[in-house]
Amino acid sequence: MLSSPVRRGTPALAFCLGLVTGGAITAAVLLVLGSLVRAPLPGPARWAAVAAAAVAVLLKEARIARFGLPEARRLVPESVFRLGRHLGPLAFGIEMGTGARTYLPSALPYGAAVAVLLLASPAAALGAGVGFGVGRALMTMSNLRYGPDNDWDEQWLRYRRQLAWMLALAFTAALVAVIVAAAR
Amino acid sequence: MAAVTTAPAGPRPWHPVTVAGTLTAAALGAAGVVAAGAGPASLVPGAWLLLGAASGFATSGST
Numbered sequence: 001m002l003s004s005p006v007r008r009g010t011p012a013l014a015f016c017l018g019l020v021t022g023g024a025i026t027a028a029v030l031l032v033l034g035s036l037v038r039a040p041l042p043g044p045a046r047w048a049a050v051a052a053a054a055v056a057v058l059l060k061e062a063r064i065a066r067f068g069l070p071e072a073r074r075l076v077p078e079s080v081f082r083l084g085r086h087l088g089p090l091a092f093g094i095e096m097g098t099g100a101r102t103y104l105p106s107a108l109p110y111g112a113a114v115a116v117l118l119l120a121s122p123a124a125a126l127g128a129g130v131g132f133g134v135g136r137a138l139m140t141m142s143n144l145r146y147g148p149d150n151d152w153d154e155q156w157l158r159y160r161r162q163l164a165w166m167l168a169l170a171f172t173a174a175l176v177a178v179i180v181a182a183a184r
Numbered sequence: 185m186a187a188v189t190t191a192p193a194g195p196r197p198w199h200p201v202t203v204a205g206t207l208t209a210a211a212l213g214a215a216g217v218v219a220a221g222a223g224p225a226s227l228v229p230g231a232w233l234l235l236g237a238a239s240g241f242a243t244s245g246s247t
Contacts, residue, residue, distance in 0.1 A: 132236035136241070171211070
């Protein structure tokens with residue numbers, strides 16, 4: 001997984017900073033778009049849309065429903081690393097952190113994006129965006145700390161079904177928390 | 185003489201299942217606290233952060 005020049009030390013930190021920044025950028029864009037989308041929609045319609053999106057992505061994660069979602073079907077170009085030892089990983093991280101510049105092998109970010117688009121306050125959107133970057137950074141940091149070479153990746157592949165269920169449960173629980181809090 | 189190997193010493197903190205389990209436990213805890221009406225208002229951005237983190241970590245197969 002970490003076959004890129006993002007290895008250890010300060011370049012890895014720059015990469016993680018980029019991931020968080022990228023997530024925050026996407027959240028800000030969704031917030032601006034959301035201000036336009038929300039205007040004509042009554043509250044119940046927004047709740048219903050978020051619930052429908054959540055159900056759809058969970059069915060897709062469970063492989064009960066099969067449908068395509070828009071994604072950039074390409075890798076982030078290696079040319080970003082020409083920017084230097086730190087700027088390269090930072091740019092790479094920003095591109096990956098946006099979630100819009102490379103493959104997204106899970107449907108959960110789409111559900112989160114719809115929730116941010118239709119429900120989130122500026123602080124909540126920032127939380128979700130930073131969280132997305134942190135989630136991606138967790139992969140990098142845990143991979144680097146777990147063991148040599150591709151051990152972590154092999155474990156991910158070995159437990160990928162269980163991981164999909166666990167993370168779908170985490171997503172659902174967090175969504176329930178924000179919905180219940182907002183409904184008060 | 186046969187080589188002696190050491191068995192793994194319990195769950196490894198950076199194993200993907202451990203990380204996902206921690207995220208899941210935190211999200212379930214946040215949902216439980218909010219549902220019980222016992223959480224502070226500051227918990228809500230935290231729940232959004234967990235929502236994003238679960239989504240982000242789920243994409244770990246992409247790089």
